[in-house]
Amino acid sequence: MTGAGLPPLTLYGSLRWDVVASLLPTTPSSILEVGCGQGAVGVRLAAAGHRWTGVELDAVSAETAHRRLESAGVPGTVLHGSLEAVGAAEPFDVVCAFEVLEHIEDDAAALREWVDHLRPGGLLLLSTPAWQSRFGPMDTAVGHFRRYDPPALRALLHDAGLVDVADRLYGMPLGYGLEAVRNQLARRRIVAEGASVADRTARSGRLFQPSSAAAGVLTRAGTWPFRAVQRAYPRTGTGLVTWGRRGTSGEGS
Numbered sequence: 001m002t003g004a005g006l007p008p009l010t011l012y013g014s015l016r017w018d019v020v021a022s023l024l025p026t027t028p029s030s031i032l033e034v035g036c037g038q039g040a041v042g043v044r045l046a047a048a049g050h051r052w053t054g055v056e057l058d059a060v061s062a063e064t065a066h067r068r069l070e071s072a073g074v075p076g077t078v079l080h081g082s083l084e085a086v087g088a089a090e091p092f093d094v095v096c097a098f099e100v101l102e103h104i105e106d107d108a109a110a111l112r113e114w115v116d117h118l119r120p121g122g123l124l125l126l127s128t129p130a131w132q133s134r135f136g137p138m139d140t141a142v143g144h145f146r147r148y149d150p151p152a153l154r155a156l157l158h159d160a161g162l163v164d165v166a167d168r169l170y171g172m173p174l175g176y177g178l179e180a181v182r183n184q185l186a187r188r189r190i191v192a193e194g195a196s197v198a199d200r201t202a203r204s205g206r207l208f209q210p211s212s213a214a215a216g217v218l219t220r221a222g223t224w225p226f227r228a229v230q231r232a233y234p235r236t237g238t239g240l241v242t243w244g245r246r247g248t249s250g251e252g253s
Helices: 011-023 040-047 059-072 107-116 137-141 150-159 174-187 197-204 213-231
Strands: 030-034 051-056 077-080 092-098 118-129 162-170 239-246
Touching: 011 040, 011 092, 011 118, 011 162, 011 174, 011 213, 011 239, 030 040, 040 051, 040 059, 051 059, 059 077, 092 107, 107 118, 107 150, 118 150, 137 174, 150 162, 150 239, 174 213
Parallel strands: 030 051, 030 092, 051 077, 092 118
Antiparallel strands: 118 239, 162 239
């Protein structure tokens, strides 16, 4: 499937996908995506031949993801609910969660639960907002408990039993401009004041989402130079991608 036939990514999503795609297995693998949103990443994974399962708390987003799978004509499974909806399935080769961990108050417990769904040697792949010092109005508006400094998130992954933990930053330089615009929008109450953290989290996956294929093509074309630049600055940016493997028997952390 060509890029033009895939669901559109946001501007940030396009920058992030440039990093994530390079870390995924090159052979068909079973992949669990926690907090799959509207399925823009999931359809890409399924179209690449992976056996993809997505789980999503927000009913509206889950339905959109299901429709997108059907429209693309690729196999995949969307489960509406918490991770308990996955049940006692066979462990996955990859568990991924993009812009999810920062929405969870007990992030250490969430990581342990995600690791439990990995086979030994399997890959956990995450993205989060970077740098707690950059926590701003939009973080509050969309239900973030925190942002992550790279050493702190690496330590959390080690504590969850992962080995070969590594990370890289992305979003240099476009992410800084996007973040400034989003913070300004949040100051104008783009998300209803007084909404619960759960409500703000549910809405977060629907904000800034392009709806048309044409918008997706324009986003990909428009972010091309910025994706090229960010590859030269893997230690600078507003977004963080972190990964590690579940240890095999006898392999320490």
